[in-house]
Amino acid sequence: MSWGCICLVLLLSLSAGALAQDKYYTRNGKVFFNCGTSLETIKATNPGASCVLVAATGQFQAAVLMKSFEFDKDLMEQHFNENYVESDKFPKAVYAGHVVDIAAVDFTSPGRYDVGLKGKLTLHGVTREVEAPGEIEVQDGKVLVKVSFRVRLEDYGITRPGVVRDKIAEVAEVKVDMELQPMAGRP
Amino acid sequence: MKKIAIITGIAIVLAAAFGLYQYQKPRASFGDAHPHFVLSPDQLVSAFQEDEETANGLYLDRILETSGMVAEIKGDDSGSVSILLETADMMSFILCTMDMRDWDEGGVLAGDSITVRGKCTGWLMDVVLTGCVIVEPE
Numbered sequence: 001m002s003w004g005c006i007c008l009v010l011l012l013s014l015s016a017g018a019l020a021q022d023k024y025y026t027r028n029g030k031v032f033f034n035c036g037t038s039l040e041t042i043k044a045t046n047p048g049a050s051c052v053l054v055a056a057t058g059q060f061q062a063a064v065l066m067k068s069f070e071f072d073k074d075l076m077e078q079h080f081n082e083n084y085v086e087s088d089k090f091p092k093a094v095y096a097g098h099v100v101d102i103a104a105v106d107f108t109s110p111g112r113y114d115v116g117l118k119g120k121l122t123l124h125g126v127t128r129e130v131e132a133p134g135e136i137e138v139q140d141g142k143v144l145v146k147v148s149f150r151v152r153l154e155d156y157g158i159t160r161p162g163v164v165r166d167k168i169a170e171v172a173e174v175k176v177d178m179e180l181q182p183m184a185g186r187p
Numbered sequence: 188m189k190k191i192a193i194i195t196g197i198a199i200v201l202a203a204a205f206g207l208y209q210y211q212k213p214r215a216s217f218g219d220a221h222p223h224f225v226l227s228p229d230q231l232v233s234a235f236q237e238d239e240e241t242a243n244g245l246y247l248d249r250i251l252e253t254s255g256m257v258a259e260i261k262g263d264d265s266g267s268v269s270i271l272l273e274t275a276d277m278m279s280f281i282l283c284t285m286d287m288r289d290w291d292e293g294g295v296l297a298g299d300s301i302t303v304r305g306k307c308t309g310w311l312m313d314v315v316l317t318g319c320v321i322v323e324p325e
Contacts (some may be wrong), residue, residue: 010206015263027282027312028261028269034261045286048308067247067308068284074212091243091309177265 022055022107024143024180031064035153035172042076042168045068051178053145058102060117060145062176063094084158085124094121096132105136112137119148126156134176146174217304218320220290222252228274228314235310236279246307252314253281254302257295262287269304270295271313275293279312283319295321 029049036042046069051062066087071077081087098118099105107111113136119129132149151172153160160168192293223301224246226234231253234242255272258280263269272281295301305319 027271027280028284030223030263030265030267032265041287047265047269048282048311048313048317063311065309065315070284070314070317092220092311124276179261179263183325 006135023183024055025052025053025183026050026178026180028061029145029176029178029180031069031173032061032177033069033151033172035169037167037169040122040167042071044071044077044080046070049176049178051145051180052183053099053143053180055102055105055107055143058099059097060119061094061096062178066091066093068130076140083161084153090125091127093121093123093156095119097130099134099136100111107138111140121151123151124156124158128155139183145176145178145180149174192283209287212291217250217291217318218251220304221251222304224268225252228253228255229276231281231314232274232276232279235314236276243255243309247309249307250304251307252302252304252322253316254300255281257297257299257301259294259297262290270301270319272301272303279314281316282313282315285321289320291321 008080018152027050028047031046031049031052032043033046034043046064048068049064049185053060060079066085069077069080069083097117100116100118101113102115105111105115115134115136117130117132117134119130130149130151132147134145134147137144137146142183152170153168154170155170160170193239230252231246234245253272255274258273259266260270264289268285268287270283270285272283274280281303283305285303285305301321302323303316304322305316305317308315308317
């Protein structure tokens with residue numbers, strides 16, 4: 001089974017058994033990352049993150065294509081894919097976990113909730129536990145999810161060569177911004 | 188000897204200027220680029236569904252042009268627009284992302300048929316094309 005099919009099956013099977021109105025998804029969520037320093041601005045945006053949230057259980061899964069991260073500079077984007085995250089070898093990053101305090105979130109009426117996420121991030125072929133603070137905002141007909149966490153590059157086998165060590169932060173800041181809609185009809 | 192030093196100095200300055208230019212060069216726009224492949228949305232999705240590895244080998248980082256019907260358009264505060272193109276598969280679309288600066292708001296609506304050109308970055312739930320621009324068909 002291909003990576004794409006696995007991803008799709010994971011995202012869908014995650015929500016199997018739940019009522020249709022209990023599942024929220026997006027296929028164009030945003031993931032931002034920043035690992036610059038005072039010497040260099042290094043930031044990128046990925047506008048094509050897929051995500052499913054099961055309201056009843058809090059299960060949360062998101063995936064991105066590494067090559068979809070867009071930098072302002074062409075060469076920086078090329079170096080990111082070829083020298084650091086090795087996108088040809090490890091094309092996707094996946095976060096699979098759950099919203100710890102999902103019971104406090106009322107999906108039936110508008111409101112904003114501070115939540116915590118607990119799960120595993122697989123990046124560059126390495127899987128590690130990641131806990132992150134987040135925010136869920138229920139609006140009319142949609143659910144906004146914001147999560148931010150930090151990724152220590154060495155934890156995921158991403159090394160910073162000595163010559164650019166001062167320009168690349170040891171820890172990247174990652175922000176996730178998703179506008180989820182009810183999964184009705186087709187995902 | 189002095190002549191060689193001057194020529195070497197000029198060569199170093201030119202090389203440094205070229206290096207700096209390459210480093211600062213902004214992301215390319217694909218509006219004027221000749222597409223490597225022109226495919227229908229169905230052909231693209233089928234290729235990835237049947238054999239993702241082969242499709243990655245063929246299409247990743249390549250400029251693709253595809254024409255289809257707009258299922259959904261969404262813009263956001265981060266300056267990007269995403270367009271979903273219909274396919275015959277109920278589960279998968281072509282997800283085209285573009286910079287807001289390349290977007291003519293109101294120019295395209297859901298249900299319209301358009302042609303887009305962008306760089307293929309792979310397959311998630313959909314085939315993803317980034318840096319897209321809307322073009323006249325090749």
